[in-house]
Amino acid sequence: MSTDKKRKSHSSRDDDARPNKKPALESLLSLPPLKASTIEDGSEFTPVLADTPGLELSKNLPPLTAYFKPRSTTKTTSGIDSTELLLQSSAHPKLDLIGREADDDADAQVKHYVAVIDPEQKTCQFVPVRRVTVRGGIRKAKRLERGSDDEEDEVEDGTATTLREQRTALTNTFGTKVARKAAQSVAENARLATAPTREAQAAEAAILASLPEESVSESAAHKAENLQAAIQANKPVPRANTAAAHPADVYPLAELVPGGLSVLRQVPIQDWQDGSRAGKSLTSYTSSRFVSRRIEKVVRSGDTTQMQLLRFIQLLLDLTRALRRGNPTDARGTRRLPPRDDLRRILSSSSNAPIPDAILDAVRRRFCSAGNGAALSLADQTLLHTTICALSLHIPPSMHEAATSSDTSGNAANELATDPSDLRDDLRLDNTKILQYFRELGCRVDKPRETEYAKFGIKGGKVEAASSRVVRLRVPVEFPKVRRR
Structure with a gap:
């Protein structure tokens, strides 16, 4: 206690002696x-x-x-x-x-x-x-110029002056075979860099003579192209014609429609034409948002191919809704088709004319690779979705009900374009997924141009265009690149 009192008294004296300012x-x-x-x-x-x-x-x-x-x-x-x-x-x-x-x-x-x-x-x-x-x-130590003999003697004696020399000495003494080989390669490159001009030219000539005719960069480029082509061929997407000169020929209708144009010509459209002549609302003939927003203008245009194509897109959308959960023995994510009679009834529910057997058989052969033609695996479902996306590119934007453009073709001369939002809702996908499908087809995703506001029915100006997306197919087609990890 006495010690504490002494400390307190000393500290108080120090405080009193300390000046205030x-x-x-x-x-x-x-x-x-x-x-x-x-x-x-x-x-x-x-x-x-x-x-x-x-x-x-x-x-x-x-x-x-x-x-x-x-x-x-x-x-x-x-x-x-x-x-x-x-x-x-x-x-x-x-x-x-x-x-x-x-x-x-x-x-x-x-x-x-x-x-x-x-x-x-x-x-x-x-x-x-x-x-x-x-x-x-810290100032860098100046590297002394020495002969190769002196350098080897210093490495052996352990008196190397620079950090690189010390590291090389440790690598040669305790390093693995790969590390020693790498250090030797670095040393050879350093000698080539400081060698006289004639020696460097002779070394370069020897190296070039030992290389194959095809350079390493060209070989790597060919390998990357072959790898990209192999991966693209194995993806569950329609086969693209990369040599096409026009976007419409990249995914021609003869390849997209199972069975070709002969099957497409059998798609019934008589009820649409009769309803249009009678002045009926054609939107009651379909439950698809994509089809309902284009059916009026497509039928009024009188283009039989466009009408049958739109009717076939509706058939494929109805097919996606008719898929049922797979059996317990099926692979994960597998969906099954209903029985044949039920499937024909479902696909013909929006039309007075039944779907021909040729169309049903062609669709089953194209998209049902599992379960004896009665089930769709995950890859089959992706192929079905991407095929619908590719078919939608052949419907011009001017056929949209909100489009106010007088251009009947609707597409630029060098591209096919469409608004993917309607198919996104029909297929019950999120925005990222539907845009990824179009990217896998080689399409570019961007905002609509100001000159396209009337074509795509954008009435809110730049504010509405900022939140809208348009997919465009141009030639040459560019697919997503393979990411190297």
């Missing part, structure tokens, strides 16, 4: 009122406030050489704002000192001043100064 502040407070002014003479030669973080050079700071260069970020032609200061010194025995002004932090926007007080004249003049941060870096 610093002497510097006392001297400033004793000054009379001063008249303040700022000196702006437009000179770039001003005092410098130097910070030396991590260095103790306040007492023996070596002489620094000043360099100036014009600032590119200002239009001022005079004063310290017009030039940038760089301080440099190599006078220190071990460090290279470089001082720079701040240019990328908050301090770069702050102006610094030094106050010059004259008590006799009762003035306080503020002089603008530069603030510089001086940092030091």
Whole structure:
């Protein structure tokens, strides 16, 4: 207890002896009122406030050489704002000192001043100064030029002077075979880089002579192309004609429709034509959003191929809704078709004419590879979806009910375009999935152009266009690249 009391008494005496104010502040407070002014003479030669973080050079700071260069970020032609200061010194025995002004932090926007007080004249003049941060870096050891014999002797004796030589010596002594071979390759490249011109030319000629006729880069490019083609061929998407000169020939209808054009011509459309002549609303003939928004204009156009194509797209959409859950013995994600009679009834529910057997058989052969032609695996379902997406590209955008464009073709001369939002809702997919399907077909996804607002029925201007997406098929077709991990 006595020791604690002594400590408290000592601390209290120390507190009493400690001054309340610093002497510097006392001297400033004793000054009379001063008249303040700022000196702006437009000179770039001003005092410098130097910070030396991590260095103790306040007492023996070596002489620094000043360099100036014009600032590119200002239009001022005079004063310290017009030039940038760089301080440099190599006078220190071990460090290279470089001082720079701040240019990328908050301090770069702050102006610094030094106050010059004259008590006799009762003035306080503020002089603008530069603030510089001086940092030091260890000077790199100069590499001595030695002969190969001396170098080998030093490696054997363990007296290598540079870090690279020490690392090479450790690799040759304790490294694996692969590491030693890599170090030897680095050494050979270094010798070639420092060899005379004739020796380098001879070495290059020998290396080129040992290479095959096909360069390594060309061989790698061919391998990448072959790999890309093999992966694309195995994807569950329609086969694309990459040599096509027009976008419509990339996925021709003769290849997209199972059985070709002969099957497409058997698709019944008489009830649509009769309903149009009778003045009925044709949207009651379908439950598909994609079809209902195009059926009126397609039928009024009188194009039989377009009507049968739209009716076939409706048939495939009805087929996707008719799929049932697979059996417990089926693979994961497998869907099954209903019995043949039930399937014909489902596909003919929106039409007075029954679906011909040729169409049913062609569809089953194309999309049902599992379960003896009665089930669709995950790959079969993806093929069905991507086929519907490819078929939709052949329906011009001008056939959309909201389109106000007078262009009957609807497509540019060098592309096929469509709005994927309707198929997204019909197939019950999210936006990312439907756009990925079109990308796998080689389509580009972007926003509608301002000249296409009428074609795609965009009435909200740029605000509506910013949230809309259009897929375009152009030639040459570009498929998603293979990602290398």
